[in-house]
Amino acid sequence: MIKSKGNRIYQVVRYTIMIVLGIIMVFPLYWICITSLKSSGEIFSNPPVFLPSNPEWGNFIEVFKQLPFLKWIINTFFVSIVITVIALLTHSMSGYALARLNFKGRNKIFIFMISTLMIPFASIMVPLFIIIRQLGWYDSYLALIVPAIPNAFGIFLMRQFYLGIPKELEEASRLDGCSIVGTFFKIILPISKPMLAALAVFFFIANWNSFLWPMIVTSSESMKLIQVGIASYAGDYYNPWAYIMAANTVALIPTLFIFIFLQKQLMTSITMSGIKS
Amino acid sequence: MKKAGIIFLVAMLLFTGTVLAGKITLWKYASVVNDAILQGYVDQWNSENENEIELVLIPFAQYTSTKLPAAFSSGMGPDMFWISPGDFLRYANAGIFAEFDNYISQEQIDDMFDAAKEKVTAGGHIYGIPIGLEPLAIFYNKTLFNEYGLEAPKTWEEIFDAAEALKTGERWGIILDPVPGSYQAFTFYPWLWAEDGKVINDSWTESEINSANSIEAIDFFNKAFNEYEVSPKTLPAVSSNIAMLADGFAAMQECGIWGVKVLQNSYPDFEFGIIPIPSKDGSKLMSVAGGWIQVVNDGSKYREEAINFTMWLFYETDFLKVTSVSAGVIPTLKSVLAEATEILENPGLAKFAEIMEFAKPEPRFPPEIVKTLQDILQAVIFGGISPEEAANNAAKEIDSFLSGYKGLH
Amino acid sequence: MKYKCRESLTAWFFILPDFVGQIVFIMLPAVLGFIISLSIWDGLGKPTFVGFENYFKMFSDPIFMKSLVITVKYVIWFVPLNFIFSLLMALLIREKSKGVTIFRTIYFAPTAISLISVGFVWSYMFQSNGFINSLLSNIGIEKQEFLGSTDQAFYIVLAMSLYMSVGYFMIIFLGGLNDISREYYDAAEVDGANILQKFWYISFPLLKPTSFFVLVMSFIRAFQFFDQIYILTSGGPFYSTTNIVFYAFQNAFQYYHFGYAAAMDFFVFLVLLILSLISFKIMKGGEIK
Numbered sequence: 008m009i010k011s012k013g014n015r016i017y018q019v020v021r022y023t024i025m026i027v028l029g030i031i032m033v034f035p036l037y038w039i040c041i042t043s044l045k046s047s048g049e050i051f052s053n054p055p056v057f058l059p060s061n062p063e064w065g066n067f068i069e070v071f072k073q074l075p076f077l078k079w080i081i082n083t084f085f086v087s088i089v090i091t092v093i094a095l096l097t098h099s100m101s102g103y104a105l106a107r108l109n110f111k112g113r114n115k116i117f118i119f120m121i122s123t124l125m126i127p128f129a130s131i132m133v134p135l136f137i138i139i140r141q142l143g144w145y146d147s148y149l150a151l152i153v154p155a156i157p158n159a160f161g162i163f164l165m166r167q168f169y170l171g172i173p174k175e176l177e178e179a180s181r182l183d184g185c186s187i188v189g190t191f192f193k194i195i196l197p198i199s200k201p202m203l204a205a206l207a208v209f210f211f212i213a214n215w216n217s218f219l220w221p222m223i224v225t226s227s228e229s230m231k232l233i234q235v236g237i238a239s240y241a242g243d244y245y246n247p248w249a250y251i252m253a254a255n256t257v258a259l260i261p262t263l264f265i266f267i268f269l270q271k272q273l274m275t276s277i278t279m280s281g282i283k284s
Numbered sequence: 285m286k287k288a289g290i291i292f293l294v295a296m297l298l299f300t301g302t303v304l305a306g307k308i309t310l311w312k313y314a315s316v317v318n319d320a321i322l323q324g325y326v327d328q329w330n331s332e333n334e335n336e337i338e339l340v341l342i343p344f345a346q347y348t349s350t351k352l353p354a355a356f357s358s359g360m361g362p363d364m365f366w367i368s369p370g371d372f373l374r375y376a377n378a379g380i381f382a383e384f385d386n387y388i389s390q391e392q393i394d395d396m397f398d399a400a401k402e403k404v405t406a407g408g409h410i411y412g413i414p415i416g417l418e419p420l421a422i423f424y425n426k427t428l429f430n431e432y433g434l435e436a437p438k439t440w441e442e443i444f445d446a447a448e449a450l451k452t453g454e455r456w457g458i459i460l461d462p463v464p465g466s467y468q469a470f471t472f473y474p475w476l477w478a479e480d481g482k483v484i485n486d487s488w489t490e491s492e493i494n495s496a497n498s499i500e501a502i503d504f505f506n507k508a509f510n511e512y513e514v515s516p517k518t519l520p521a522v523s524s525n526i527a528m529l530a531d532g533f534a535a536m537q538e539c540g541i542w543g544v545k546v547l548q549n550s551y552p553d554f555e556f557g558i559i560p561i562p563s564k565d566g567s568k569l570m571s572v573a574g575g576w577i578q579v580v581n582d583g584s585k586y587r588e589e590a591i592n593f594t595m596w597l598f599y600e601t602d603f604l605k606v607t608s609v610s611a612g613v614i615p616t617l618k619s620v621l622a623e624a625t626e627i628l629e630n631p632g633l634a635k636f637a638e639i640m641e642f643a644k645p646e647p648r649f650p651p652e653i654v655k656t657l658q659d660i661l662q663a664v665i666f667g668g669i670s671p672e673e674a675a676n677n678a679a680k681e682i683d684s685f686l687s688g689y690k691g692l693h
Numbered sequence: 694m695k696y697k698c699r700e701s702l703t704a705w706f707f708i709l710p711d712f713v714g715q716i717v718f719i720m721l722p723a724v725l726g727f728i729i730s731l732s733i734w735d736g737l738g739k740p741t742f743v744g745f746e747n748y749f750k751m752f753s754d755p756i757f758m759k760s761l762v763i764t765v766k767y768v769i770w771f772v773p774l775n776f777i778f779s780l781l782m783a784l785l786i787r788e789k790s791k792g793v794t795i796f797r798t799i800y801f802a803p804t805a806i807s808l809i810s811v812g813f814v815w816s817y818m819f820q821s822n823g824f825i826n827s828l829l830s831n832i833g834i835e836k837q838e839f840l841g842s843t844d845q846a847f848y849i850v851l852a853m854s855l856y857m858s859v860g861y862f863m864i865i866f867l868g869g870l871n872d873i874s875r876e877y878y879d880a881a882e883v884d885g886a887n888i889l890q891k892f893w894y895i896s897f898p899l900l901k902p903t904s905f906f907v908l909v910m911s912f913i914r915a916f917q918f919f920d921q922i923y924i925l926t927s928g929g930p931f932y933s934t935t936n937i938v939f940y941a942f943q944n945a946f947q948y949y950h951f952g953y954a955a956a957m958d959f960f961v962f963l964v965l966l967i968l969s970l971i972s973f974k975i976m977k978g979g980e981i982k
């Protein structure tokens with residue numbers, strides 16, 4: 008590409024905006040990290056301590072020593088991954104059916120599904136809790152996993168995505184004698200990778216950080232998820248903010264790792280991957 | 285309409301359930317101060333008894349606000365649980381608490397401090413055992429006061445003067461609680477009572493929040509936040525977190541007895557003083573004592589065992605002493621305090637033991653009344669509404685609520 | 694004929710898992726919630742059936758009416774700002790160039806932090822002697838009350854909502870942008886189109902399904918803001934940040950008026966449903982025509 012003057016100006020403007028936005032976005036993150044390294048006496052001091060003179064790495068060691076942090080991480084990882092994998096499958100199926108398959112009442116079903124997003128969670132929390140107890144699922148993985156799956160966010164996202172892909176791909180496959188199910192799994196799913204990667208990131212993070220529902224529906228230590236565990240720090244007498252921030256910094260690492268890991272998938276052009284297959 | 289009623293009844297059938305079989309459950313909020321101690325006694329009980337007790341710990345902020353309501357609204361509450369005074373009457377009115385009358389002797393009742401006894405008594409019955417007494421007072425930064433040559437304040441005027449003198453662009457004068465909620469109302473009671481103000485009359489028939497005395501106390505908050513501007517209006521200021529005083533965020537702070545142990549453990553070099561909350565002219569001293577109560581679910585299939593465990597825990601083991609010393613609070617039983625030298629010989633805690641002599645127990649007002657108090661403080665601090673007007677509005681609401689209230693008090 | 698029948702069977706097979714899940718775990722509880730809304734219930738005793746009394750009560754409750762206005766205000770501010778910023782970010786980091794991967798991660802990271810930490814930092818930044826104010830004083834702006842002001846607290850809550858959400862929708866826009874074939878842009882470049890023209894004539898129209906998704910989702914979210922209010926202001930000062938969903942939560946879990954709270958939540962649902970149906974009609978479900 009020829010480097011024109013206009014292009015250079017554009018790049019300068021672009022980077023300026025990117026950096027300004029970047030500073031705004033990263034500052035709170037930075038603050039969380041340094042708070043986790045502060046010793047008592049520095050957390051609420053004013054003017055604020057921007058760089059702790061003696062970083063208290065011991066806060067991180069304490070977090071792992073005081074509480075079964077590793078166990079919570081493993082537990083939460085398991086729950087989040089199971090939810091994400093199942094949800095990706097069912098949501099891409101539902102989304103595809105709603106976008107591409109003709110059946111009676113399609114629009115009504117779609118509206119029904121979207122309408123589930125409009126119900127404030129607090130209003131169904133108690134009734135849902137009653138249902139879970141009637142099913143005998145209280146304090147079990149089922150209670151943590153199953154109700155988290157049918158989230159219309161993913162269905163809606165996948166439907167919008169499938170509306171945008173060219174029809175020719177499926178038609179060719181069907182002419183080859185492939186069934187609808189076959190076409191979906193062999194042709195459609197592989198080209199959905201970027202959107203599935205995006206959805207995977209959302210589901211993983213949402214469930215990794217999920218708090219209120221796991222807190223309501225479990226009671227034993229073995230069922231504890233990470234955010235419920237971290238919340239146990241915030242006590243009746245005072246909040247040890249350095250520990251809470253250290254715990255949350257550790258909790259942030261897996262989510263960022265997942266994001267960086269899926270980033271490549273996210274950035275591949277859909278049409279490109281379609282042509283490749 | 286009839287049809288709707290039938291659907292309604294059918295649906296409500298879903299709500300009736302029983303307490304789950306299995307272990308005897310004991311619920312409390314998670315706390316680094318006493319969880320391990322309590323677990324030790326539970327283990328001891330479990331090794332000596334057939335039916336095991338399971339201690340369930342729930343994050344503090346969600347314990348009474350969502351976890352307990354969700355459990356009880358589905359008819360499946362725990363067998364035993366800890367409850368705060370603010371929730372006590374609602375559960376008592378719903379008949380959820382088991383009576384201790386036949387299990388506790390007069391001697392054992394008389395061993396409780398009056399403020400503690402009041403907390404667990406309703407309609408002439410005893411419903412549970414009080415765990416600790418946690419009075420409020422004003423903590424101040426002694427080093428700062430010395431530096432500025434200030435004496436510990438004894439009147440409201442002196443509090444404002446000291447707060448103004450010590451306030452800088454980076455330090456507040458005095459932290460009073462700014463966050464709307466029941467805790468804010470709790471921190472307001474001692475100022476109200478010190479001025480002989482009241483929320484409602486003793487027979488719970490009429491509000492007194494708009495009496496001249498009550499309005500004077502509301503005006504104290506108004507002045508602190510708006511006239512002198514010595515108190516922070518927003519988070520992260522939380523008056524219960526004594527770390528703010530030690531970190532130099534403020535020069536004074538209204539906080540509970542628990543602050544003593546936190547300061548001594550985490551800030552050993554920090555020098556602080558404690559003053560009781562005075563009336564306007566300093567002629568009267570006041571405090572309010574919070575503290576949790578262990579109660580038993582009357583519908584529990586282990587009701588009897590749960591009561592036995594509770595009585596054993598508080599009257600036959602040294603749990604109360606150990607946990608009170610660890611948390612740095614006043615034990616609810618006179619005989620236990622008399623033996624707790626760690627508390628009586630700790631200058632900070634001993635000061636609170638003195639304060640406890642005139643402290644009143646936290647009132648057990650229903651949430652509707654607490655809400656009106658919260659509304660008054662919010663309206664006055666932030667809404668630019670005069671204390672008189674806010675109090676008069678609240679009085680109307682309280683009166684209309686009381687006229688329909690038929691529960692215990 | 695045969696194919697059509699098979700198609701509709703397959704469609705149902707595809708939809709069934711989510712559909713059943715939604716009925717059991719969302720709609721059934723919602724119906725129970727509606728039934729509760731017809732009663733006075735403190736969560737402990739027996740509920741008393743009162744018909745639609747809670748719904749009438751709502752409209753004579755000044756705090757509810759105020760929270761209704763604030764709910765609308767959140768939506769009006771949040772939806773367009775969220776759209777503009779997340780699209781802008783997606784466009785900025787779409788092109789491969791130096792450091793873009795880092796920016797992408799930074800923009801996304803706030804959506805992954807736990808609420809309690811974000812809330813702590815924001816309350817710390819925006820207290821009246823916090824460092825936003827010291828920044829402002831450096832450029833000669835006088836001290837602001839921020840979270841302590843009934844006028845400004847709303848905008849802080851709004852800003853934190855945007856902070857926690859734009860990275861999320863940025864990813865969705867990225868997905869939508871990557872969906873657009875490179876060929877369109879190459880052809881436009883041959884015609885000498887500039888960046889703005891390329892955006893306006895190619896990206897924007899072809900982004901319609903994605904845009905529709907972002908608008909509908911951010912609208913539904915903004916209507917139900919809860920976490921950020923709970924953590925930052927508890928609805929204060931003096932109800933200036935309390936929206937309907939938060940007020941309903943307070944009524945249920947602080948004042949224990951479960952029936953009244955359920956009525957408010959049902960009202961939110963109804964309004965959202967009606968508005969969404971209208972927007973679906975206008976935008977034809979976000980399909981590209």
